[in-house]
Amino acid sequence: MLLSSYLSEYKKKTKRSAKIFAKSSKLHVNGVSHNIRFYEPYPFVVKSSNGTNLVDVDDNKYTDYWMGHWSLILGHGQKNVKESLKKQIEKSWMYGTVNEQTVKLSEMISKAVPVAEKIRYVTSGTEATMYAVRLARSVTEKKIIAKIDGGWHGYTSDLLKSVNWPFSESESSGIVNEEKIVSIPYNDLENSLKILKKHSKDLAGVIIEPVLGGGGCIPATQEYLKGIQEFVHKNNSLFILDEIVTGFRFRYGCLYPTMKLNPDIVTLGKIVGGGMAIGVMCGKKEIMEQADTTGKKKSERSYVGGGTFSANPASMTAGFATLNLLKSKKSTYSKINSLGEYARKEINKVFDGKVTITGKGSLFMTHFLKDGITKVTNSADVAKCDSQMLAKYHFKMIAHDGIFFLPGKLGAISDAHSKEDIKKMIKASEDFRF
Numbered sequence: 040m041l042l043s044s045y046l047s048e049y050k051k052k053t054k055r056s057a058k059i060f061a062k063s064s065k066l067h068v069n070g071v072s073h074n075i076r077f078y079e080p081y082p083f084v085v086k087s088s089n090g091t092n093l094v095d096v097d098d099n100k101y102t103d104y105w106m107g108h109w110s111l112i113l114g115h116g117q118k119n120v121k122e123s124l125k126k127q128i129e130k131s132w133m134y135g136t137v138n139e140q141t142v143k144l145s146e147m148i149s150k151a152v153p154v155a156e157k158i159r160y161v162t163s164g165t166e167a168t169m170y171a172v173r174l175a176r177s178v179t180e181k182k183i184i185a186k187i188d189g190g191w192h193g194y195t196s197d198l199l200k201s202v203n204w205p206f207s208e209s210e211s212s213g214i215v216n217e218e219k220i221v222s223i224p225y226n227d228l229e230n231s232l233k234i235l236k237k238h239s240k241d242l243a244g245v246i247i248e249p250v251l252g253g254g255g256c257i258p259a260t261q262e263y264l265k266g267i268q269e270f271v272h273k274n275n276s277l278f279i280l281d282e283i284v285t286g287f288r289f290r291y292g293c294l295y296p297t298m299k300l301n302p303d304i305v306t307l308g309k310i311v312g313g314g315m316a317i318g319v320m321c322g323k324k325e326i327m328e329q330a331d332t333t334g335k336k337k338s339e340r341s342y343v344g345g346g347t348f349s350a351n352p353a354s355m356t357a358g359f360a361t362l363n364l365l366k367s368k369k370s371t372y373s374k375i376n377s378l379g380e381y382a383r384k385e386i387n388k389v390f391d392g393k394v395t396i397t398g399k400g401s402l403f404m405t406h407f408l409k410d411g412i413t414k415v416t417n418s419a420d421v422a423k424c425d426s427q428m429l430a431k432y433h434f435k436m437i438a439h440d441g442i443f444f445l446p447g448k449l450g451a452i453s454d455a456h457s458k459e460d461i462k463k464m465i466k467a468s469e470d471f472r473f
């Protein structure tokens with residue numbers, strides 16, 4: 040079938056979504072509240088979700104691989120998380136004060152993430168990385184932060200540079216001091232070190248995702264991360280790992296210990312909030328203590344949040360219930376990691392040399408090859424692949440097969456998914472014509 044047939048199929052089955060989205064477009068910029076949630080001709084409107092499924096307002100069901108921006112590792116509406124939340128909501132959902140749920144979640148995180156000697160909660164990953172940057176600048180008394188070409192750390196102005204291709208162009212007007220953010224190529228140690236050396240005097244820190252998420256679902260090599268860390272530490276700068284996607288995704292804990300890394304600050308989010316709003320900045324005690332406000336002059340401290348909703352009991356409870364289940368049922372990881380392996384292998388077979396599949400464990404992304412690209416090791420490679428083809432492939436599955444990937448984005452497998460679900464997705468890939 041041609042894309043136009045899938046478009047009419049989609050429009051036919053999403054009539055109520057079309058009406059509601061038309062209203063949404065009048066009320067909201069782009070009709071959405073997160074840029075990436077819009078796709079052509081209009082996104083379907085969800086009324087409920089459960090397990091692997093999203094249900095839209097026209098009663099269409101979709102097997103979901105977007106999984107709440109990859110936060111729902113246990114699936115939608117998982118029953119233990121739901122029960123814990125219900126109990127908490129009976130007691131109330133917002134205190135605006137210290138609560139025991141926070142302590143319980145922090146005890147779990149600090150046991151699983153050795154570097155989390157001190158923790159500060161916020162309500163989004165964006166805030167967590169924003170504060171991590173401030174803390175690094177404050178501790179080192181230097182200004183420059185290096186990030187990866189294609190690295191995504193949320194919308195904080197401090198890191199909104201070289202996210203989308205072409206990396207040399209500004210991401211947005213309205214940003215000041217962009218020269219204080221420098222960008223380095225992922226998995227290319229030699230060229231990254233060259234750039235870092237140029238800025239070494241004023242380099243406060245480097246922030247990196249151990250698997251580039253939004254930038255193309257690409258694992259970093261251990262050699263690369265170790266090389267950057269070594270340089271950063273010799274230079275008295277800080278090594279910040281953004282594990283907002285990778286934390287508790289592949290194992291119970293972070294990815295960094297498996298790579299023998301020694302970060303100074305780690306940011307977490309998504310999974311540790313169990314599907315509720317969260318961001319976490321944690322790290323070595325001596326570094327985090329810079330944010331301690333007691334007995335320090337303004338000029339000595341790093342003044343970082345919270346906010347109104349930080350460590351709210353609902354997020355803390357959902358996070359605790361999620362980690363508790365992941366801890367007691369470690370087979371979740373072997374299950375979803377091997378389903379991811381299976382998905383990568385089978386999709387590769389289906390497209391027979393026309394794609395490369397990146398990812399790790401339960402995360403995977405298909406890249407349609409073009410212009411002589413044969414492998415994808417960083418975001419520049421991703422940009423040379425056929426992103427329109429990927430969006431078409433995803434849209435075909437939405438329109439025709441009842442399978443949801445946010446068009447163009449990586450897929451995440453949850454504990455709610457079964458091998459049958461993956462087989463259905465492989466089958467849907469088989470009859471994608473391009």
Ligand SMILES: Cc1ncc(COP(=O)(O)O)c(C=O)c1O
Pocket residue numbers: 108162163164165166168191192193194248252253281282283284308309317318
């Ligand atoms: C690696 C990484 N860091 C930070 C963020 C920002 O988190 P949030 O969307 O909760 O602000 C994201 C979001 O996808 C992310 O993938």
